[in-house]
Amino acid sequence: EAQVTQNPRYLITVTGKKLTVTCSQNMNHEYMSWYRQDPGLGLRQIYYSMNVEVTDKGDVPEGYKVSRKEKRNFPLILESPSPNQTSLYFCASSLIQGAVNEQFFGPGTRLTVL
Amino acid sequence: SQQGEEDPQALSIQEGENATMNCSYKTSINNLQWYRQNSGRGLVHLILIRSNEREKHSGRLRVTLDTSKKSSSLLITASRAADTASYFCATDGPLGGFKTIFGAGTRLFVKA
Numbered sequence: 730e731a732q733v734t735q736n737p738r739y740l741i742t743v744t745g746k747k748l749t750v751t752c753s754q755n756m757n758h759e760y761m762s763w764y765r766q767d768p769g770l771g772l773r774q775i776y777y778s779m780n781v782e783v784t785d786k787g788d789v790p791e792g793y794k795v796s797r798k799e800k801r802n803f804p805l806i807l808e809s810p811s812p813n814q815t816s817l818y819f820c821a822s823s824l825i826q827g828a829v830n831e832q833f834f835g836p837g838t839r840l841t842v843l
Numbered sequence: 844s845q846q847g848e849e850d851p852q853a854l855s856i857q858e859g860e861n862a863t864m865n866c867s868y869k870t871s872i873n874n875l876q877w878y879r880q881n882s883g884r885g886l887v888h889l890i891l892i893r894s895n896e897r898e899k900h901s902g903r904l905r906v907t908l909d910t911s912k913k914s915s916s917l918l919i920t921a922s923r924a925a926d927t928a929s930y931f932c933a934t935d936g937p938l939g940g941f942k943t944i945f946g947a948g949t950r951l952f953v954k955a
Contacts, residue, residue: 733885762943771931771947772886779941787942819885828873828935829943834885 731756735820735835742810743843750805750838752820760823761803762787762832763795765816772819778803779825810842849932849946857954862919864949866932867912873935875908877917880929880948889917889930924955 733754742748754761762777764787774787778797792814794806803822807814817839821832850865866875874893878886892899892908892915899906905918919926931948935941 760941764945769947772933772945774943774945777941777943785941788944817883821886825941829941830874831876831888831891832878832886832933832943834887836885837883839883 731833733820733822733833733835735818735838737838738836739839741841741843744811745809748807748810748840750807750818750820750840752803752805752835753801754803754820754822754833755801756822756824756833757800758822758833759800759825760829760832761797762821762823763793763803763805764819764821765789765814766819766837767816775805775818810840812842814840815842816840849930849949851949852947853950853952855952855954856922858922858924860922862922862926862951862953864917864930864951866915866917866946868915868932868934868944869913872910875906875915876933877904877906877915878931878933878945880931882928886931919951922951922953924953927951927953 736751759780763775764772766772773789776795778784820835823832824830848867876891877889880886890901890906892906903920908915929948929950933945
């Protein structure tokens with residue numbers, strides 16, 4: 730089954746404790762992306778990746794890191810989480826055919842930073 | 844920065860009625876996409892319209908794109924209670940880049 734998986738689905742942590750949210754897709758998509766969703770703000774892109782070892786900032790990259798060492802995986806790293814990073818996070822992937830096409834979304838990770 | 848902005852923010856209709864949602868954006872695009880989200884879940888792609896297209900249909904969905912006005916509309920005909928969800932438009936970034944920019948969404952409630 731074609732899918733995007735994220736882990737963990739729920740996470741409660743404390744300020745400053747490094748964490749990683751994993752994302753994996755089995756569709757051989759070049760494009761992968763991380764978004765955060767906050768009430769009333771829709772989805773805001775954090776980072777995206779065009780292919781292995783190619784990443785770029787979205788609109789809200791501060792406080793986050795990513796890596797793309799393999800095509801299927803795109804982990805999101807919070808080196809020193811803060812309460813303002815409490816949010817619902819989504820990973821997505823897509824084929825690129827001149828432009829980003831239909832994005833397939835993971836189920837989301839709800840993060841709370843105390 | 845928010846490129847896509849949906850209008851209205853919320854919409855409540857009776858089952859069987861049509862629902863229209865609008866999206867405006869600021870810069871040139873390669874394509875515009877509409878997504879649906881059921882409460883707190885992942886987004887599901889509905890339809891993609893390219894910048895050289897003016898109208899597209901998929902089942903009960905009809906999307907229009909007016910690049911001169913930088914706007915798009917999503918029409919859901921003969922709505923059902925199961926259409927209750929949030930709907931988002933998404934565009935690629937300025938100058939056809941590979942950023943994706945979502946609007947804040949329209950919350951649709953269809954009463955049975």
